[in-house]
Amino acid sequence: MGGMNSNMNRRQFLQYSSAWGVFLSLGGGIFSCAQVPPKPDADQPILQGLRIIDPHAHPDQFHHVRPSRIDKSSTLQAIKAAGMVASAFAAVGDREFFSRTSTIPYYQSTKAQLQRVHDLVKAGKVNPVLKTADVPVALNKNEPPGAILAIEGGDPLDSQPERVEEFYRMGVRIITLVHYRNNDLGDIMAPWRGLDPGPYKNGLTRAGRKVIERMEEVGMVVDVAHAHPATLRDIVEMNPKPLLDSHTNPCPIDNPRRCHRQRSLIDMERVAKTGGVVCTWPFAYDRPDQKRRTFLDWAREILEMKKRLGMEHVGLGTDGGGNIPRLIEGYRDVRDLSQLVAAMQAVGLSLEDIKAYLGGNVYRVLQKCIG
Numbered sequence: 001m002g003g004m005n006s007n008m009n010r011r012q013f014l015q016y017s018s019a020w021g022v023f024l025s026l027g028g029g030i031f032s033c034a035q036v037p038p039k040p041d042a043d044q045p046i047l048q049g050l051r052i053i054d055p056h057a058h059p060d061q062f063h064h065v066r067p068s069r070i071d072k073s074s075t076l077q078a079i080k081a082a083g084m085v086a087s088a089f090a091a092v093g094d095r096e097f098f099s100r101t102s103t104i105p106y107y108q109s110t111k112a113q114l115q116r117v118h119d120l121v122k123a124g125k126v127n128p129v130l131k132t133a134d135v136p137v138a139l140n141k142n143e144p145p146g147a148i149l150a151i152e153g154g155d156p157l158d159s160q161p162e163r164v165e166e167f168y169r170m171g172v173r174i175i176t177l178v179h180y181r182n183n184d185l186g187d188i189m190a191p192w193r194g195l196d197p198g199p200y201k202n203g204l205t206r207a208g209r210k211v212i213e214r215m216e217e218v219g220m221v222v223d224v225a226h227a228h229p230a231t232l233r234d235i236v237e238m239n240p241k242p243l244l245d246s247h248t249n250p251c252p253i254d255n256p257r258r259c260h261r262q263r264s265l266i267d268m269e270r271v272a273k274t275g276g277v278v279c280t281w282p283f284a285y286d287r288p289d290q291k292r293r294t295f296l297d298w299a300r301e302i303l304e305m306k307k308r309l310g311m312e313h314v315g316l317g318t319d320g321g322g323n324i325p326r327l328i329e330g331y332r333d334v335r336d337l338s339q340l341v342a343a344m345q346a347v348g349l350s351l352e353d354i355k356a357y358l359g360g361n362v363y364r365v366l367q368k369c370i371g
Contacts, residue, residue, distance in 0.1 A: 046338045051137060052084040053359035053366075054334065055148065055174065055279060056225065056246035058321030062120075063092045063113045073282070074320020076125060078333040079145050085359070086135045086146030087320075088246070089117045089126075093153030094179045098192065107163075110156040114170055117147055128171050132366045148366075150223070153179030159207040161214040168218045173370045175215060176223040176246065177208060178231065185211055186231035190260045204234035216241055221369045225317075229267050236270045242365045243276035247317040249283065250301060252290045265308055272313035275368065277361045278305070279317030282328040282340075294329050299343035302357060311353050315361045 057074040061067045072078075079087050091113035096102040102109075120126045126147035129135055135146050149171040157163045157175075167175070177185045180192040182200055185208035191197045204212075212222055212235065224232050225246045235243065251262035263271075268278045280301065284293050291297065305314045320334060330339055337358070344354050 046341050047083050047335075049138070050083070050341070050355060051135075051359040051363065052082060052316070052334075052337065053135065053148075053362045054079075054084060054087040054316060054318050054320065055221075055244060055362045055365075056090055056150070056152075056176075056223070056317040056319055057087050058090055058092070058319075059087055061321045062089060062116045063095060063321075069323055071321050071323045073324070073327065073331070073333045074318060075333065076120075076145070078335050080139065080141075082335045082337060083139050084145055084334060085137070085139050086129050086148055088148045088150045088174060090150040090152045090174070090176070091117075092179065093151045093155040093176075094181045094183070097155075097181055097195070100195075105156075106153075107156040107158060110151055111170075114149060114151075114167075114172065117149055118171070120147065129173065129366075130171060131371050132363065135363060135366070148173055150174035150176070152176040152223075152225075153181065153183065154185045154208075154211060155179070155181060155183045157185070157211055159184040159211075161207075161210045164211060164214040164220070165218055168220060172220065173366075174221040174223050174244065174246070175211075176225050177211070177235075178226050178228075180226070184208070186234070187228035188226050189228050200228070203228070203230040204238075208234075209238065212238060212240060216369070219370045221365060224271065226261070229264070232267055232270060236274060240274055242368050243271050243274045244362070244365055245271050245276070245278045247279055247281045247319040247322075249280045249292065250305060268305070268309055268313075272309045275365075277313055277315040277365050278309065279315040279362070280305070281317055281319050281324065282331045283319075283324050284326045284328045292328075295331075295339045295343035296346065298328055298340060299347045299349065302344060303347050303349060306349070306353065311356050312361055312364075314357055316358050 059074045059076055061071055091110045093106055093110050096104050096106060096109050121128055126144050129146040129148045139145055151172055154175055154177045178188045180188060182188055182198045186204045187200045188197055215222055221244050222240060223244045223246045224235060248263045251259035251264050253259055271278050302314055318334060341354055
């Protein structure tokens with residue numbers, strides 16, 4: 001089957017949104033943005049002129065109507081204050097898996113989450129990013145940021161490649177194939193806090209291959225975050241368009257099985273081989289083999305990735321709103337990327353390196369994949 005019509009404009013996006021609004025009024029819930037108090041702009045000038053793009057976030061925790069834990073590390077207010085030109089709005093495809101008792105189908109739940117972003121578009125609070133040209137060069141105070149619709153976990157596809165086209169029509173441009181369930185597409189890196197992820201399939205499934213082929217046909221980014229090393233290797237062997245690993249960081253251990261949600265450098269090189277980008281996040285931890293606590297730790301890690309992968313294959317992905325257990329010291333929200341920039345300068349990274357990391361490399365992947 002040929003690719004989708006690439007000329008879907010804002011009017012069509014809103015028409016599709018309105019049609020789903022009728023369905024969701026029967027049970028989709030009401031979206032309410034979490035608010036954060038204003039912060040001084042004194043730490044923001046360092047971010048001015050930088051084209052910041054976050055390819056994985058859940059701004060204002062839009063994927064929950066009533067989140068059990070408030071996470072303000074990515075909010076529309078902070079995104080605008082930081083001058084971020086575009087952020088992913090990632091619906092959680094397997095969200096009902098975490099409730100243990102919910103009977104809502106993944107497909108229906110994901111549609112409901114995405115509809116909340118459509119509501120933001122209709123309210124003029126974000127602009128949909130349907131093509132790379134929709135990502136502004138810079139954000140002025142009167143302009144809403146771009147919203148890149150995404151799905152974290154391909155569970156709502158239910159092994160039906162045609163659903164890729166349906167989500168594309170709804171504006172989705174990034175799909176993370178797996179999250180915390182071994183779904184019909186492939187296997188995960190690590191389970192979530194004792195939840196049984198289901199049987200492993202030893203890599204990418206036949207359905208997973210068909211979904212990736214359809215994603216590339218219509219114009220979507222394949223996100224391999226959370227994918228088991230065997231699943232990742234199978235994806236790379238398909239010789240795909242540039243891949244995205246949207247939120248992780250390097251694992252210092254040679255054995256990928258002990259890396260949990262970190263990526264081995266060997267697997268990062270596999271992503272880079274496709275022309276893709278590995279994105280790092282503000283996750284902090286203390287482990288016997290690695291301490292990742294400060295902005296300098298984060299910046300040094302980026303420098304090492306530059307040496308190993310090439311700067312063109314390293315990017316930012318915050319997972320803001322995703323309830324990261326512990327954040328880098330001093331990181332409150334995306335406005336504090338200014339402190340990361342200062343740390344990157346301190347370890348010797350150039351302005352061109354910083355521009356590439358904060359958005360330039362992700363922008364290149366978007367160009368190659370969504371047009």
